[in-house]
Amino acid sequence: MKKPVADSDPRPAKMCYSHIGGKLGQLLAEAFLEKGWIAKESPDSKHFYITPAGEKELTRMGIDLTQIK
DSSP: OOOOHHHHOSOOOEEETTEEEHHHHHHHHHHHHHHTSEEOSSTTOSOOEEOHHHHHHHHHTTOOGGGTO
16 A cells, blocks of 8 residues: 655655656656646657646746746
């Protein structure tokens, strides 16, 4: 049985260079993919891009996307 994140690791997120790592980073990436906010050019690519839907929703959340372009 899988333990809740809080029980398995008291530090579910970490800053790694200039990105969020750890379980939180993984969960955010998975959620953004499922929602269609980010995508890859090809399945084997390591790089993601923000989709038009992602631009709309992330901006609506108050995220300044000019900081990453």
